[in-house]
Amino acid sequence: MRITNTTVVALRALRRSKLRSILTALGIIIGVGAVIAMVSIGNGAKSQVEAQVASLGQNVITVFPGSFSSGGMRSGWGGMSSLTPDDAEAIGKEVANVAGVSPEVRDRNQVLANGLNWNTQILGEGPDYPTIRMWPLQAGAMFTDSDVRSMAKVAVIGETVAEQLYPNEDPIGQTIRIRNIPFKVVGVLASKGFNLFGQDQDDVVLIPYSSHMRRVSRRTYISSILVQAASAESIQKVQDNITDLLLQRRRGKEQDFTVRNQVELAEAATATSKTMTVLLGAIAGVSLVVGGIGIMNIMLVSVTERTREIGIRLAVGAHGRDVLLQFLIEAVILSSMGGIIGILLGIGTSRLVSLLNGWPVLVSSSSVIVAFVFSAVVGVFFGFYPARKAAQLDPIDALRYE
Amino acid sequence: MAPVVKIEALHKIYDSGEVPVHAVRGVSLEIQRGEFVALMGASGSGKSTLMNLLGCLDRPTRGRYLLDGIDVSGLDRNELADIRNQKLGFVFQGFNLLARTTALENVELPMMYGVHKLTNREVRQRATQCLETVGLGNRAEHFPNQLSGGQQQRVAIARALVNQPQILLADEPTGNLDSKTSVEVMGVFQKLNDQGITIVMVTHELDIAHFCKRNLILRDGVIVRDEIVKDRLSADVEMKKLQSAEAEAKLTSSD
Numbered sequence: 001m002r003i004t005n006t007t008v009v010a011l012r013a014l015r016r017s018k019l020r021s022i023l024t025a026l027g028i029i030i031g032v033g034a035v036i037a038m039v040s041i042g043n044g045a046k047s048q049v050e051a052q053v054a055s056l057g058q059n060v061i062t063v064f065p066g067s068f069s070s071g072g073m074r075s076g077w078g079g080m081s082s083l084t085p086d087d088a089e090a091i092g093k094e095v096a097n098v099a100g101v102s103p104e105v106r107d108r109n110q111v112l113a114n115g116l117n118w119n120t121q122i123l124g125e126g127p128d129y130p131t132i133r134m135w136p137l138q139a140g141a142m143f144t145d146s147d148v149r150s151m152a153k154v155a156v157i158g159e160t161v162a163e164q165l166y167p168n169e170d171p172i173g174q175t176i177r178i179r180n181i182p183f184k185v186v187g188v189l190a191s192k193g194f195n196l197f198g199q200d201q202d203d204v205v206l207i208p209y210s211s212h213m214r215r216v217s218r219r220t221y222i223s224s225i226l227v228q229a230a231s232a233e234s235i236q237k238v239q240d241n242i243t244d245l246l247l248q249r250r251r252g253k254e255q256d257f258t259v260r261n262q263v264e265l266a267e268a269a270t271a272t273s274k275t276m277t278v279l280l281g282a283i284a285g286v287s288l289v290v291g292g293i294g295i296m297n298i299m300l301v302s303v304t305e306r307t308r309e310i311g312i313r314l315a316v317g318a319h320g321r322d323v324l325l326q327f328l329i330e331a332v333i334l335s336s337m338g339g340i341i342g343i344l345l346g347i348g349t350s351r352l353v354s355l356l357n358g359w360p361v362l363v364s365s366s367s368v369i370v371a372f373v374f375s376a377v378v379g380v381f382f383g384f385y386p387a388r389k390a391a392q393l394d395p396i397d398a399l400r401y402e
Numbered sequence: 403m404a405p406v407v408k409i410e411a412l413h414k415i416y417d418s419g420e421v422p423v424h425a426v427r428g429v430s431l432e433i434q435r436g437e438f439v440a441l442m443g444a445s446g447s448g449k450s451t452l453m454n455l456l457g458c459l460d461r462p463t464r465g466r467y468l469l470d471g472i473d474v475s476g477l478d479r480n481e482l483a484d485i486r487n488q489k490l491g492f493v494f495q496g497f498n499l500l501a502r503t504t505a506l507e508n509v510e511l512p513m514m515y516g517v518h519k520l521t522n523r524e525v526r527q528r529a530t531q532c533l534e535t536v537g538l539g540n541r542a543e544h545f546p547n548q549l550s551g552g553q554q555q556r557v558a559i560a561r562a563l564v565n566q567p568q569i570l571l572a573d574e575p576t577g578n579l580d581s582k583t584s585v586e587v588m589g590v591f592q593k594l595n596d597q598g599i600t601i602v603m604v605t606h607e608l609d610i611a612h613f614c615k616r617n618l619i620l621r622d623g624v625i626v627r628d629e630i631v632k633d634r635l636s637a638d639v640e641m642k643k644l645q646s647a648e649a650e651a652k653l654t655s656s657d
Binding site for chain 1: 454457459460479480483484486487488492494498500501502503507511512514515516561565
C-alpha cells in the first residue's frame with residue numbers, strides 16, 4: 001500500500017512538471033534510441049557477412065596443395081601438384097568424424113549447348129559436394145559414386161549457366177558440350193548468389209572429378225580437397241587428423257599441403273563488422289551515460305527546489321524511506337519511460353535507415369532488453385544520490401527553507 | 403481524563419553554534435482535551451522551539467513529553483513521523499500547500515503516509531468531507547494559486563484534520579493574512595474547537611489570542627503567565643462587526 005501510494009505521489013510530481021519530465025527523459029530517449037539503432041545497423045552488417053560465410057558450407061575444412069619453388073621463384077599456396085584422389089579417399093576412410101569428402105578439380109572452359117556458348121568454371125567434384133556446401137539442387141539429382149567410378153559424362157549446372165544456355169527450356173536431359181565432349185545435364189543447382197568476393201557462385205558446371213581429370217583437364221592431380229567435419233566442435237580434431245594422415249602417406253617427406261578450416265575465414269570476415277558494432281554501441285552508450293547524468297542533475301535541482309515540499313511530507317508523517325522511494329521512483333519512471341520511447345525510436349530509426357539506404361538492419365531482442373535494463377539501472381544509479389539527499393533532510397530545516 | 407499533553411521539566415539546548423543556546427529552560431505544562439491554547443511571546447522567547455517539541459518535529463534535550471499517554475521523548479525519527487501522522491495536525495504560517503496540486507490532493511497527503519490501509523474511495527471521501535468542514539467543498543479541484551490566502555489556510559486546516567488528530571497545532575496561522583481573513587480562519591478554529599478538537603496555536607497578536615480559551619506567555623524559555631481568557635472574542639460576532647464597519651465605509655454593499 002505504501003509503495004503504491006508512493007508511486008502515485010511520484011507520478012503526480014512528474015505530472016506537475018510535464019515539460020521538465022519530458023526534457024529530462026529526452027537524454028535517455030536519445031541514448032537508448034542511438035544504442036538500439038547503432039547496434040541494429042552493426043548487427044545487420046555482421047549477419048550479412050555471416051550469411052555469406054555460411055554459404056561457403058558448414059564446418060568445411062579445405063586441403064590445399066603446398067607451394068613449390070623453382071629457380072628461386074615461389075609459387076604460392078596451391079602451386080604444387082601434390083594432392084591426388086587417393087588422398088581424398090584416404091581421408092574419407094581413415095579420419096573419424098568426417099561427414100563428407102569431395103576432391104575438387106577446377107578449370108575454366110567454354111561450354112556449348114543449343115548453339116549458344118558460355119565461358120564458365122568447370123568443377124570436378126565428388127557426389128558429397130552439394131551436402132558440404134549446403135547447396136541443394138532445384139531440379140534433377142546429383143551424380144553418384146558410380147558416375148564417378150565410371151567417369152560418366154554427366155553434369156549438374158548452376159543457375160546462371162542454365163539461364164545462359166537454356167533460356168527457354170528445361171535443361172534436365174539436355175546435352176552440354178565441354179571441350180566438345182557431350183555431357184548430359186542431370187541436375188540444376190539452386191541459386192546461391194554472389195560470394196564474399198563478389199563472384200557469381202551460380203556460374204558453374206559440376207561434373208564428376210574423375211571425368212574432369214580424365215576427359216576435360218587431363219590432370220593427374222587435384223586442386224583441393226573439401227572435407228566436412230561432423231560438428232563444429234570436431235573441426236580442430238579432424239583438421240589435425242587430416243594433417244597427420246597426409247604426412248603419414250608421404251612417409252616423412254616434407255609437408256607439401258596445407259589444411260585450412262572455414263572458422264578461421266569466418267572469424268576474419270566477421271571481426272571487422274564485430275568491431276564496428278562494438279564501436280557504434282560504445283559511442284551510443286556514452287550518450288546513454290550523458291542522459292543518466294542529465295537525470296541526476298534534474299533530480300538534484302528538483303530536490304533543492306522541492307525542499308519545502310519534502311518538509312511538508314516529513315511533517316505530515318512521511319518516513320525518510322518514503323521520500324527516498326518517491327524520488328527514486330521518479331527517476332526510474334523518467335529513465336524507463338525514456339527507455340521505452342527510446343527503444344521505439346531506435347527501432348523506427350533502424351527501419352528508416354534500412355529503407356532509405358537499403359542496409360540490412362537487425363534489431364536483436366537482446367540489445368532491446370539490455371538497453372531497457374540499462375536505462376532503468378541508470379535511473380536507480382543516478383537517482384539514488386539525490387533521493388538519499390532528500391530523505392536525510394530534517395523536517396524543521398526543510399520547512400524553514402526559502 | 404488524562405491530559406492530551408503532559409510535559410515535565412522540558413529543556414532544549416541547541417549546541418550547533420559556538421555558544422550553546424538554551425531555548426527552552428524547564429517548561430512543565432498540561433493541556434486537557436478540548437482546550438484552545440494560544441502560545442505567545444516575543445521572538446527568541448522559545449515559543450517556536452516549544453511548538454516544534456510539541457509537534458514532535460524535534461526532540462527535547464531533557465525532560466519528559468507524554469502525548470496522549472505515550473512518552474514520545476525517546477522515539478526515533480520514523481516513530482516520531484508516525485506520531486505526527488496519527489496524533490497531530492499542522493497548520494503553518496505560510497500555508498505550505500503543494501503547488502500545482504489540487505486542494506483535494508493536498509488534503510489527501512497525510513493519508514498517503516498513514517498506517518491504516520484505506521481504499522482510494524475512502525481517501526477521497528475523507529478528504530472531501532474535511533474540505534466541506536472548512537467550507538471549501540466546492541473548491542476541491544482548484545489549485546492553491548487559484549485560491550485566496552484565507553482559502554489556502556482553510557485547505558491546510560482540512561489537511562491537518564484529515565487523520566483525526568488528537569491536537570491541531572498551528573504556527574502563526576494568521577501571520578500572512580489580513581485582519582478580516584484572520585477572523586475568518588479563527589472562526590474555523592473556534593468551530594472545530596466547539597466540536598471538541600484540542601487546538602494549540604502560536605501567535606504574537608494579542609487580539610488573535612483573545613479568540614482562544616487559554617493564553618500562555620513565554621519569556622526566555624520559561625512560561626511566565628498562564629491564564630484563562632476572560633473576555634473571549636467570538637469570531638461570528640467580530641465578523642458581523644467588521645462587515646457593518648465595511649458597509650458604513652461603503653467598501654461592500656450593505657446586504
